[in-house]
Amino acid sequence: MKNVVIGGFVMMGGLFLAATVIIAGAIYVPDSTSWWSGRSKFWFTIIGGEMYGEDRVDSLFLGLPLIIGWVLALVGLIILGREYFKKT
Secondary structure: OHHHHHHHHHHHHHHHHHHHHHHHHHHHHHHOOOOOOOOOHHHHHHHOOOOOOOOOOOOOOOHHHHHHHHHHHHHHHHHHHHHHHOOO
16 A cells, blocks of 8 residues: 555546646746747747757756656656556
């Protein structure tokens, strides 16, 4: 039972972190004035890009927290799955 609670909290924490990053990016997209290339403006706002010369990169650079959130959600899901299929 303890592992179920731990897995649930880890998964919910990861989902909360990832959702917060995505919502922050969605709120910031209309205010972004930077030039993006190759990807959508939404993902450019979250992940960022290279600085060209003296141009300022108008991005949130939240790629690492987004990946950490996804990894935490996956680890929590694995813990919950192991507890579900565990033979007693």
